[in-house]
Amino acid sequence: KQEVTQIPAALSVPEGENLVLNCSFTDSAIYNLQWFRQDPGKGLTSLLLIQSSQREQTSGRLNASLDKSSGRSTLYIAASQPGDSATYLCAVTVNAGKSTFGDGTTLTVKP
Amino acid sequence: DGGITQSPKYLFRKEGQNVTLSCEQNLNHDAMYWYRQDPGQGLRLIYYSQIVNDFQKGDIAEGYSVSREKKESFPLTVTSAQKNPTAFYLCASSIVHLAKNIQYFGAGTRLSVL
Numbered sequence: 001k002q003e004v005t006q007i008p009a010a011l012s013v014p015e016g017e018n019l020v021l022n023c024s025f026t027d028s029a030i031y032n033l034q035w036f037r038q039d040p041g042k043g044l045t046s047l048l049l050i051q052s053s054q055r056e057q058t059s060g061r062l063n064a065s066l067d068k069s070s071g072r073s074t075l076y077i078a079a080s081q082p083g084d085s086a087t088y089l090c091a092v093t094v095n096a097g098k099s100t101f102g103d104g105t106t107l108t109v110k111p
Numbered sequence: 112d113g114g115i116t117q118s119p120k121y122l123f124r125k126e127g128q129n130v131t132l133s134c135e136q137n138l139n140h141d142a143m144y145w146y147r148q149d150p151g152q153g154l155r156l157i158y159y160s161q162i163v164n165d166f167q168k169g170d171i172a173e174g175y176s177v178s179r180e181k182k183e184s185f186p187l188t189v190t191s192a193q194k195n196p197t198a199f200y201l202c203a204s205s206i207v208h209l210a211k212n213i214q215y216f217g218a219g220t221r222l223s224v225l
Contacts, residue, residue: 049213
């Protein structure tokens with residue numbers, strides 16, 4: 001059974017710092033990995049999707065990498081801002097229609 | 112304005128009552144999903160559908176039922192058999208593609224038991 005782990009569960013950084021969020025998964029037979037953002041009490045917003053054949057994706061200040069063989073992905077956020085404060089979740093697609101989510105990392109960026 | 116609309120935003124269930132959560136999308140997506148989120152946890156898949164009139168159980172389908180009579184709509188019924196229904200329910204949709212299925216989410220319905 002696929003398991004997805006995100007460490008740390010919470011992270012607090014000062015504004016302007018570069019930071020890395022981690023996601024690990026137990027079964028490398030995935031089709032893609034997605035990173036999402038969730039604000040308190042809201043739905044999820046897709047940030048980046050990395051297909052299994054890709055190594056990384058970039059969008060603005062965000063860069064996500066994927067290493068299938070080691071079962072790891074990282075989300076790099078450059079020059080963090082208070083508006084980046086949210087919970088970040090990763091999810092892997094394991095077969096048609098089924099994604100397994102991690103529990104998320106709650107990020108606080110202090111002004 | 113394309114997107115996914117969930118209603119109501121808040122819902123209260125009495126013991127023994129069935130309640131239905133609405134999910135509508137105008138993104139022309141074939142696949143739709145229902146997830147449950149408990150405090151401090153990730154999402155767990157309840158049901159998903161990749162085509163009209165067909166749906167599959169997810170990891171925690173017991174106590175829930177769905178229908179998919181129209182492409183745009185995927186309502187979820189929380190039945191009285193679900194003994195711990197208090198949670199945040201999220202609906203999502205995507206294209207049907209193993210590698211490119213970016214999921215788009217609604218704003219969620221928060222269900223509580225009276």
